[in-house]
Amino acid sequence: MEYGFFYLVNHNIDKEFVREVFNHSNNFFSLPLEHKTNLARKAYRGYTPLYCEQLNPAPDSKGDSKESFYIGTLEDTTSANLNQWPSQELLPDWKPTMESFFWKLLTVGKELLSLIALSLNLDEGFFKKIESLNKPEAFLRLLRYPGELGSSEEEYGSSPHTDYGMITLLLTDGVPGLQICKDKFKQPQIWEDVTHVEGAFIVNIGDMMERWTNCLYRSTLHRVMPTGKERYSVAFFLDPPSDCVVECFETCCTDSSPARFPPIRSGDYLNERFRVTYGSVADLKASVN
Ligand SMILES: O=C(O)CCC(=O)C(=O)O
Numbered sequence: 262m263e264y265g266f267f268y269l270v271n272h273n274i275d276k277e278f279v280r281e282v283f284n285h286s287n288n289f290f291s292l293p294l295e296h297k298t299n300l301a302r303k304a305y306r307g308y309t310p311l312y313c314e315q316l317n318p319a320p321d322s323k324g325d326s327k328e329s330f331y332i333g334t335l336e337d338t339t340s341a342n343l344n345q346w347p348s349q350e351l352l353p354d355w356k357p358t359m360e361s362f363f364w365k366l367l368t369v370g371k372e373l374l375s376l377i378a379l380s381l382n383l384d385e386g387f388f389k390k391i392e393s394l395n396k397p398e399a400f401l402r403l404l405r406y407p408g409e410l411g412s413s414e415e416e417y418g419s420s421p422h423t424d425y426g427m428i429t430l431l432l433t434d435g436v437p438g439l440q441i442c443k444d445k446f447k448q449p450q451i452w453e454d455v456t457h458v459e460g461a462f463i464v465n466i467g468d469m470m471e472r473w474t475n476c477l478y479r480s481t482l483h484r485v486m487p488t489g490k491e492r493y494s495v496a497f498f499l500d501p502p503s504d505c506v507v508e509c510f511e512t513c514c515t516d517s518s519p520a521r522f523p524p525i526r527s528g529d530y531l532n533e534r535f536r537v538t539y540g541s542v543a544d545l546k547a548s549v550n
């Protein structure tokens with residue numbers, strides 16, 4: 262309620278397996294650029310090169326100093342087929358490892374949502390009942406922040422943003438850089454480091470959960486600052502399916518604290534956020550050569 266960020270331990274995902282995922286991520290980003298751009302982002306899946314995304318679009322500023330690889334949900338075949346994968350010859354075992362990681366994260370995410378429902382005095386199957394877990398928009402994203410510092414002081418690894426969906430599960434390699442701002446409306450903004458806890462997921466609340474809970478649970482502004490050290494992270498975004506209508510829970514509204522948000526179709530909200538994030542930097546700079 263205070264931070265919108267917390268640690269998750271005892272999640273049952275094996276340390277060795279996580280190490281393997283990070284090694285695979287490293288192998289992918291170490292490929293020559295042309296191999297990576299062969300998988301350039303389409304339908305929000307695939308590779309996004311350095312500076313081609315900006316989470317907090319500001320006019321005339323360079324994009325974020327990171328490269329990433331997005332894997333969309335595997336739960337339904339039509340969506341799963343939109344994914345792009347490096348070939349087995351290029352990166353043996355890469356695809357099955359990421360797929361297996363996706364399923365593990367989805368299980369953890371769903372379990373965590375039942376705990377969140379209980380914490381709100383709702384029954385544990387609540388998020389399933391409101392159709393938010395019926396083929397959710399789940400995305401696994403590999404991230405690499407380069408170690409070299411850019412020329413501009415304004416440069417961010419990830420510019421300040423909130424996540425869009427229900428919850429995000431994040432693992433990092435322990436290199437610092439992630440910061441949160443507890444009160445997004447206060448000026449000047451105060452940024453606090455998020456400490457690495459070995460083996461724990463960093464979980465954060467997204468905008469949809471903030472809307473459902475009428476701001477009881479907060480979607481907190483966060484960013485990644487460059488530190489001069491290369492940094493890897495993996496984020497799993499669990500978002501409602503696009504036709505799910507997100508509306509403040511009655512149990513989170515009172516006469517003195519009425520609903521602050523009108524109902525919204527999740528897909529409309531997510532599309533707009535994606536459009537702004539990618540639209541501000543010329544889209545296929547991704548076709549860099
Ligand atoms: O890399 C990180 O630690 C955070 C990434 C992040 O906030 C995001 O991709 O939404």
Ligand SMILES: [Fe+2]
Nearest residue numbers: 422423424483
């Ligand atoms: Fe984020």
